[in-house]
Amino acid sequence: MEITKKTACELGKMIKERKISAVEALTEQLAVIKKRDPEYQCYLTIAEEEALKEAKKVQKEIDDGMYADSLLAGVPIAIKDNICTKGIKTTCASKMLDDFIPPYDATVMKRLKEAGCITIGKVNMDEFAMGSTTETSYFKQTKNPWDVTRVPGGSSGGAAAAVAAEEAFIALGSDTGGSIRQPSSFCGVTGIKPTYGTVSRYGLIAYASSLDQIGPIGRDVTDCATLLETIAGGDPYDSTCVAAKSSSYRAALKDDVSGMRIGIPNGYFKEGLDCEVKEQVLKAAEVLSQKGAKVEFFDLPASEYAIPAYYVIASAEASSNLSRFDGVKYGYRTSEFENLKELYEKTRSEGFGDEVKRRMMIGAFVLSSGYYDAYYNKALKVKATIKKAFDQAFASYDMILGPTASTTAPKLGESLSDPLKMYLGDIYTVSVNLAGLPAISIPCGEDKKGMPVGMQLIGKPFEEATILQAAYSFEQTRGYKRPMIDERKIR
Amino acid sequence: MIISDETIAYVAALAKIKLSDEEKIRAKKDLGEILGYIERMNELDTDGVEPMSHAFPVSNVFREDVVTNGDEREEMLKNAPKQKDGCFVVPKTVE
């Protein structure tokens, strides 16, 4: 099963050079999934038939000379289950969409098909992307491949775990407050949250429309840059996605950080940060400065207000976005009801999990008459203040470095009991979404228990290339570590 | 922050969800804590700051007035829990 240890780009190259066929690669991947997924529980849907059909088709097209300029033609990819895939069940890990089969493809899915990627299945997540552990999934509990007693992080936990466990070469996740970066950090893989407006949201089942972005999760920076290049660019179906198609991402992959100005916010290393995480991140910063980057500490004001502002804005938008799930047009419908009101209330009470209900109630509250200005409008002002603080920081720095998460992956079942504590864990990631900035999380070490630690690099708007270059350069020095997968333990 | 039973009932009604008694108690505690924490925002002076709903100043994104869609009824109805005569179905909305 060595093939599944390759990166997506290595596999793409082999397929191009006819060293392996798309169908063979897929078959190998399916074999690994069948062996390991009963343990790690990454997949909600394995689209075996569709994938085999697609792989055959794509291989034939490759033989006919198509996909000449695609580096991922024939490469299997895992898709987070909140991205609409025409004809393949898309559940958002919720009972509410248990049987929902989208009648259309998300724009990113169209782009993947144009590049000849093979959708192998849909991966687990927190219900409607609300959570930081993938434990709010209605269907299953995904485990962290580095230690199956721990969470993979969330909400894109299935995607990050699948990539780490070699159940996928690469995957698409979505990030509203850290949902790509934090699980990437917990699972020792690389993930990018692009600048808001870089990747189309058309077909991404909305959590918080003004914060959501789709992005790649891979085993290395090159895979992420390549996949991002494949899916990025303006879309006539998304008014907020107007970025020109960029091809600068792969071009930026040079082992050179000399002269780069990297700022580290003092506030990021205050209380709440696990000391082993702190140690690893500072070591990584040291590596970058030894390679010629100009690294210094500075003060980033207002960042401590990011979490409250985030939960106001995200919950408000979510309460509105999730109102359409009412048992009328699609998804779950309660079996017994007397009238319309009962149809709505029973359907939604039975169809949604606790965390989703909690956020919908918070959202309803902060928007309700009498509270709008004190909560929602205030949060929009805090957001503006945070954005300004970043703009000022970027006048002196090319990027901002910090931890992705304050800890390594916690044990299963530890987090949900205290929602507020779980929210506070997003301290390093949410401000990036509020300001619409690009950020990447790359593995930078392990703690004493051997759990991976992630480093986050935050870039200027639409300057993904800069953080990709720094991340790539760091990766050249450190290399990629895979989880110790004890095949014997896997039934 | 103290959340009253009325407030819980009100937001639940707005969100169209029915809560069991235990859920109400839990919701009161959680919302109280979370909203209490959220009120920290008030420590930050935002006088004269423009509320920002979009992070970047994009404007005037339009479609031309051209019909691009045909009859997709079958596809659109495929996921409906109940349908009749090409329509979605709900209980009588008028008595």
Added chain:
Amino acid sequence: MKTYETVIGLEVHVELATKTKIFCGCTTAFGGAPNTHICPVCTGMPGSLPVLNKKVVEYAMAAGLACGCEITRKTKFDRKNYFYPDLPKAYQVSQLYLPICRNGKIEIETAAGKKTVGIHEIHMEEDAGKLVHDDWDDCTLIDYNRCGVPLIEIVSDPDMRSAEEVIAYLEKLRLILKYVGVSDCKMQEGSLRADVNLSIREVGSTEFGTRTEMKNLNSFKAIARAIEGERKRQIEVLEYGKKVIQETRRWDDNKDTSFAMRTKEDAMDYRYFPEPDLVPVVISEEWISSIKEKEPELRDAKIKRYQTEYEIPAYDAGILTASKRMADLFEETIAICQKPKEVSNWLMVEAMRLLKETEQEADELMLSAKKLAELIEMIDSGKINRTVGKEVFEHIFKEDADPLEYVKKNGLLMEQDDGRLKEVIRIVIQSNPQSVSDYHSGKQKAIGYLIGQTMSLLHGKADPSKVRSMMEAEL
């Protein structure tokens, strides 16, 4: 009993005449089998996103400018959140904080005289779907074809005091919108809908009373009745010492009364907030002036021009411009035959008579300007006389007959051959010696009898004045 005055403000919803919906490429065509004009966007499929139809903004601007509104330079959309089966996303994309138009006014005229009604704002929004109640299965069926059709809501100030003023306002508004061409304003198809906000107060009081909002008013008659009914109801409430409750009421035109629409348990808290899926619309000076340039001549301007340019009396000009169709026909015909007065007469008298007779609206007038001009020419050149002309007009009006062919087919062309005329006149003179001698002995009216005889021999196909002069010559 105290004397009360009625205070009325209107919220008029108008469906815009765009080809496609406001946020997707589905057709807005009226009718069509249920749910055959829908897509992931207008059915609120998970993950779908709206993209604004540029034409909607331009139509809203045109309507606003025609109503003397200020155009908001940076306008945004907001979400209005509530659950109802005709609203698939459970929120309506509308405008609360920055509507596209503000502060307009419309001049209305009633028996009481002229008056100005203020336009508080005009905002853009999406229409909802249609609910059909199925008594057989005791359920409600949802058709989303109308869902996402662009609307503008025109909100007036509470400036109206009677049903008469309300109707005058609506007539004027409808005419303006039709002239500007942003909507067909067909009430029966729901493309113009009015909600009435009504309150009463003691005459002389400056405070407003508590208002109710009445919906489901689908004809001007219903609106007039509803206003009268609600006014009476509120007076009764107050006279009984009770208070009017602010609520939405549904007018039932059959029962001739209104009912409170929503039950208490429905929290009416719309939780408006800026629509994050749409970006702001920034309107430049250039854009506004380009819309102004396209604005057609409105009724008031036409009435003035008809009087000065064509010397048409004010009253006639008023009638000719009461419908855009009629005004267009009038101008098209003049363009061909350059006889404003003639054209005006035919439209004012014959066209109006036939419209009434066939129970049609002036808007439905299917009369060819070319053929009307042709008819007028035929009369002027003496090919036919006026009596025959009326007959021909009726056939043009009813079956779009070709004037020349028609008169030829029915042999209505006038006798043009003077030799033949003389011959007939001589025959008449010879066969009526008595009348002739009467004439010569000074009885002038005897000649009338002789002319009549001549006309009847010619089956009326002659110009009486010509006959007279030739007759006199012969005598």
